[in-house]
Amino acid sequence: MAVRLRAVNISTETRLSTGTVATRRLGALAIVMLTVLAVLALIISPEDVNQGSTVRIMYVHVPTIWVAYMAFILTAVCSATYLSGRNRSLGWDRVAGASAEIGVLFVALSLLTGSLWGRITWGTYWVWDARLTSTAFLFITYIGYLAVRRLDGTQRQRARRSSVLALLAVLEIPLVHFSVRLWRSLHQEASVATGGTDVELDDLMLFSLFFGLAAFSVLFVWLLLHRQRMLYLEDAMSSQGLDAAIEARRKEAVR
Amino acid sequence: MSPRTSRVNVAVAVAKKDLLVEWNSKILMNQVAPFAAIVMVMFAFALDNDGILQRVAPGLVWLATLFSMLIVVQRSFAVETADGALDALRVAGVDPAAIFAGKSFALMVQLCALETMLVGTAVVLYGVELTLGGLGQMVVTMVAATIGLGCVGTLYGGLAAGVKGRETLLPLLLLPVVAPVLIGATRATEAAFGSGGAEISEGWPWIVLLGIFALVFSTVGSVAFGPLVDE
Amino acid sequence: MEHASFIIGSWVVTALAVGVYAGWIIKRGRDLARRSSDKDFPWT
């Protein structure tokens, strides 16, 4: 990751990319913060009294799910803004789409790191715990959202469909979460989920955790800016293609 | 909306039309219901144990319902797109909320018929025993679950109608959404069947969950259906 | 460190996934920017 990002920093083609001075600084900041986080989490911070060294996974696991939630909330907010807006700027839709994609990536990572942690702590990769189960549903829901974004149609069609879908997801997710919690609370078979998870944080651990949230938030903003600009370019190119096609069609007709 | 008719009349006409289509074509009866029944039989092969079957019968009934529902929803919109009827409905200025209500209702009726058959199959094949109280609770569960399923099915079926790859898109969108119905209906049915020694009183909280789901998606569906289907 | 492979594995997988994603974004962003006939982007 670090190598690739540095390649951007030395790029001389300032205009021909989705980067700017600001995103380059942000990217550098993200790399530095993530490196510091890795050192803090893997070397400096102490082992947890109960969890032992497995707590070191938490420093990456917690920020990933944090980013995912942030991303999905942003998707919903942007979708609502798009639908309520008078001029219906497609920019909101692009931010919503970019954010959802990043969210899907981070939910996947969160599920993955979580299951590795679970393998050590509970001896199994997966338990049918309420939080895990509803996170899995969250993951699939947004994969569906991304699939709908890729459907054929004009940019406005895409924006309208996916915005409505994103708002439906906002209703669906609490319902799924609530029902899964109800399901688990009345069927206490997964008692393993409640054992051995208590963490007693000392100051350094707490600092590492919050530092991780900050580092990943910076990373999220960096990714979002670039991804959303990439979508802008894609949309702009398809509009340009359309302009050319209209022009060609006109000439054909005149002749 | 045409000034000569009301939204309710149109919704009734749409529901009647969908049920007439089924009455004439008998797809549900001759194809979907046998499919659901064979799924129940296959479950029995896969699990191969009378005790387990009795215990998990409620979940299997609802799983079979969900799989069959995917087919019924596809069919419900294939009828609309086969000869451009959906376009004709739009040009007729028919209120999307009325289309949503009518199609949802028709779907609910069909699902109820299917569920009744599946519960019957569970009684016969899996040796489930239904008391009178259990039967009453089963009916309430079915109604509550079906309202939710009908609304969600119509909503997402409309979105998938007429797009490329709808056969795969619909399950991807629909199954995560109906997870609460699967959970709620299965637990409520366990109570009704008395599976694993469950008491009837344990079922009511789950029926409340089904009710909330039905309420949310019937309200939201009638608003969201128009923008999702249009264009 | 106990369970080192799992812990390092979590970090490596995350770094790799994010790295590949970031690399793809940048590369594709550049390709698109180069191919775009209008070179005046809102962010430049």
Next chain:
Amino acid sequence: MNTVIDLKGVVAVLGSFPALAGVDLSVARGEIVLLQGPNGAGKTSLLRVCAGLLPIERGSGTILGIDVASQREDIRSRVGFLGHANGLYLDLTVTQNMKFWAATVGASDAEVDAAMARMRVDGRLAHVRTAQLSAGQRRRTALASLIVRRAEIWLLDEPHAGLDAAGRDEIDHVLREAVGAGATVVLASHESERASELAHRIVTIDGGGAQ
């Protein structure tokens, strides 16, 4: 208001293909306008824009005084549209189809019976499923359902397709009658001789524009 269709520089897109690349069209009340042009010229798309089915990407215009860019939904209930597809439910009989479409617009049973008799899909055909009808019979059923709509603008895409001579005559008759009652008709047809006899005016379109 005498102009019922007034489109300027309309661009409409199917996927990423510009079906209409800046078309102007102006139609006065009571006119019968024939759209002519080669296959793929955009006749169908233009009719769909007029029906409020296809959104316009650029350009502007009004149908019956309603803005096509922002209020497509309001246009729909006032126009009648017959596309390439007939808009029928193939598992329903002719009568069941007719009753359904009548219910969506609030037409009476008497109107339904009259329209079915008019298009000769009554009697023996009335209780046949539309899937089992011939192409021409289905077309006639679709036209009968259009009659009960009592639309202000009739938009017809190849209404003569698949019909026998008697059926074509009947359509022309129905259209003239509708115009006599104050409606406007825009149609696309390859039956150029017959259609140009029917039409007051011929508009040639070729994607890029209409003269």
